[in-house]
Amino acid sequence: MRRVTEAVLLVALMAVVAMAQAGGPSVEMAPTAVTPVLRGKPSPVELDFRVKQGFHINSNHPNSPYLIPTVLKLDAPTDIAIGKVDYPAGRNLTFAFAPDEKLNVYSGDFAVKVTVHPLHTATPGKYNVRGQLRYQACDDRACYPPRNLAVHFEVQVKKPAAGARPNRQSPHVHS
Amino acid sequence: MPDSMHNEVKQFEEPVRPAGQNQAPQQTETSPAAYSPHARRNAAVIIVVVVAVAAMLIGGQYLAHRGERSGTITAGGPKPGAAAPDFTLQSLDGKTVRLTDFRGKAVLLNFWATWCEPCKLEMPWFVELQKQYGPQGLEVLGVAMDDSGKEAVAKFAKDMGVNYPVLLGKESVGDEYGGLEYLPTSFYIDRDGKVVARVFGLRSRSDIEDWIKEALSRGSRVAGKESSQQPGVGKFETSN
Numbered sequence: 514m515r516r517v518t519e520a521v522l523l524v525a526l527m528a529v530v531a532m533a534q535a536g537g538p539s540v541e542m543a544p545t546a547v548t549p550v551l552r553g554k555p556s557p558v559e560l561d562f563r564v565k566q567g568f569h570i571n572s573n574h575p576n577s578p579y580l581i582p583t584v585l586k587l588d589a590p591t592d593i594a595i596g597k598v599d600y601p602a603g604r605n606l607t608f609a610f611a612p613d614e615k616l617n618v619y620s621g622d623f624a625v626k627v628t629v630h631p632l633h634t635a636t637p638g639k640y641n642v643r644g645q646l647r648y649q650a651c652d653d654r655a656c657y658p659p660r661n662l663a664v665h666f667e668v669q670v671k672k673p674a675a676g677a678r679p680n681r682q683s684p685h686v687h688s
Numbered sequence: 689m690p691d692s693m694h695n696e697v698k699q700f701e702e703p704v705r706p707a708g709q710n711q712a713p714q715q716t717e718t719s720p721a722a723y724s725p726h727a728r729r730n731a732a733v734i735i736v737v738v739v740a741v742a743a744m745l746i747g748g749q750y751l752a753h754r755g756e757r758s759g760t761i762t763a764g765g766p767k768p769g770a771a772a773p774d775f776t777l778q779s780l781d782g783k784t785v786r787l788t789d790f791r792g793k794a795v796l797l798n799f800w801a802t803w804c805e806p807c808k809l810e811m812p813w814f815v816e817l818q819k820q821y822g823p824q825g826l827e828v829l830g831v832a833m834d835d836s837g838k839e840a841v842a843k844f845a846k847d848m849g850v851n852y853p854v855l856l857g858k859e860s861v862g863d864e865y866g867g868l869e870y871l872p873t874s875f876y877i878d879r880d881g882k883v884v885a886r887v888f889g890l891r892s893r894s895d896i897e898d899w900i901k902e903a904l905s906r907g908s909r910v911a912g913k914e915s916s917q918q919p920g921v922g923k924f925e926t927s928n
Contacts, residue, residue, distance in 0.1 A: 579802040579836075579844060610806035610890050649803055655870040655889035656804040658833075 538568040538650035538657050545666040547639060548629070551673045555596055555630040558666060560585070562623055562646065569618040570648040572603025576617045580649070581659050585625050587644035592635035593668070595642070596628030609653055631670040640668050765866025765875070765886055772797070772877045773864040777831065777855040780842050785829075785855055788881065794821075794903035795877040796828045796896075797865075799857065802836055802844045804871040806890040811848045813893045817900060818852045824904055825879065828852035833862055833871065876900065879907030 543561040550556040564570055571580045589595045601624060603617035629642070646662040766772055772795075774787045787795070798814060800807035811830075818828045832841040832854055845854045862868040865875065866886075876884040876899040884903045887895075 579840075580805070581803045608805070610809045614805070616805065651805065652889075655806055655872065656801070657870045658801075658868075659803075 538570075538652065538660075539565045540570060540646065540648055540650070540660075540662050541565075542646070542662060542664055547667045547669045549669045549671055550629055550631055552631045552635050552637065552670050553633045553673060555628050556668075558627045558629050558668065560625045560627060560664065560666060562619075562625065562662075564620050564623070564650070566621075568650045568652050569606070569616075569620040570650045572617045572619050573600035574603065574617060576605070576615060580616070581647075583619060583646065583648045585627070585644060585646050585664065587627065587642055587664070589642060590640050592632045593640050593642065593670075594630040594632060596630050598628075599626040601625070608651075629668055631668070635670045637670050637672050640670060642666050642668065765864075765873075766883045768883050768885055770883050772875060772881050772883050773861075774881075775858075775861045775864065777858065777861065780838065780845065780854045780856070783853075785853060787829075787877075790827050790829070791881055792879050792907075792909055793825045793827045794879055794900065794907070795875075796826065796900060796903070797831065797875040797877060798828065799831045799833055799862070799865065799868050799871055799873045801832060801834045801871050802840060803834070807872040808848065809890060810872055810896070811850060813896060815849055815851050817897060821900055821904065825909065826900055826904060830854040831857040831861065833857040833868060874899075876903040878903050879909060882907065 541563050543563065545558070545560060548556070548558045550558075570583055573582050573584065575582055583600070585598050585600075587595045587598075601619070603619055605615040605617055606620075607615055625646075631640075642665070644664045646664050647659060648662065649659040650657045772787060776784060776786050779785050787797070796814065796817075798807075798810070800811075814828045814830070818826060830845070830850065830852060832845075834841050834857070838856060841854065841856065865873070870888060872890060874887045874896075876887070878884050884906055885899045887899065
């Protein structure tokens with residue numbers, strides 16, 4: 514009887530997961546391992562996202578001022594500066610609902626590169642960086658209100674090798 | 689920093705497949721006890737549950753798809769036959785507009801937003817259909833569910849040549865109409881204020897015209913609400 518109960522629970526759980534996945538549009542972020550970064554040196558971190566099949570989201574530079582761009586906003590912890598955020602170029606696509614326009618969109622997988630700059634004051638160790646990816650999705654017949662995806666990654670700040678020159682861009686270096 | 693210090697792209701986890709597709713055959717019981725009535729009953733229960741859940745999933749998907757194609761129900765909001773929730777909203781020209789102001793007319797209540805590209809495709813159709821069916825008692829009402837402000841909505845509507853009232857939407861009104869999970873969403877409301885059809889997403893112009901005709905044909909006319917009469921329509925019918 515225990516096996517039957519387990520089987521029923523398993524199937525019910527699978528059904529719930531499957532139904533949840535059949536819902537509206539979604540963008541998910543791939544799990545990112547802890548990125549090692551050197552103190553005082555800007556380092557790129559790549560964040561990978563996936564747009565659910567059948568949907569697209571506006572790129573960071575949509576072709577119309579009315580469209581809502583995809584934007585990543587990060588809250589840097591103390592002693593970590595977030596530098597340039599590089600968005601990929603979108604693809605210019607024509608959809609049935611806008612046959613005369615090309616919309617610049619992301620679909621499938623795309624990556625956003627973030628420059629992480631641990632300051633010289635950063636204590637070596639692990640730091641959490643959190644933020645949100647704001648996007649607005651559509652399928653071929655409808656558009657969905659803007660949504661925010663929670664973004665999280667970790668960096669491991671390490672000391673630079675002994676004898677390495679300090680980064681002159683640091684606000685803590687006064688020459 | 690050397691490349692080796694960078695993290696590589698991580699693998700996305702494979703989606704869980706619907707129930708029934710990744711169920712490995714249960715072959716664990718090989719002793720004679722596996723064939724006991726008790727074991728057979730357990731196996732039967734498992735099979736029944738798996739088949740039932742699979743049928744529910746497949747059926748649900750089918751019904752959702754069918755509902756979308758027929759322009760009926762896939763999301764919340766008042767169902768056909770139910771009274772359309774009344775609201776009070778401001779129009780772009782500063783007037784206070786209530787849905788009940790249009791009792792006696794058929795109303796195409798269209799929720800849209802400036803960021804909604806499919807909504808743009810419908811707007812010229814609505815302009816034409818308002819011209820065509822306005823004399824028979826149609827009123828198109830656009831409700832902008834936008835955060836971009838009145839000026840942006842007004843500019844957009846002007847650029848699109850909108851000739852019907854555009855109202856500035858509120859979340860509370862959206863909630864009354866099912867939460868508006870996606871746009872465009874339109875409700876076709878008859879002359880008595882009852883919902884004839886609710887439509888989620890972009891549809892063809894001919895479908896829209898059919899729903900307009902249906903809305904015009906139902907409910908009771910109110911004198912002075914339209915300038916022409918058509919034989920055979922508006923015979924105090926009510927939605928079912």
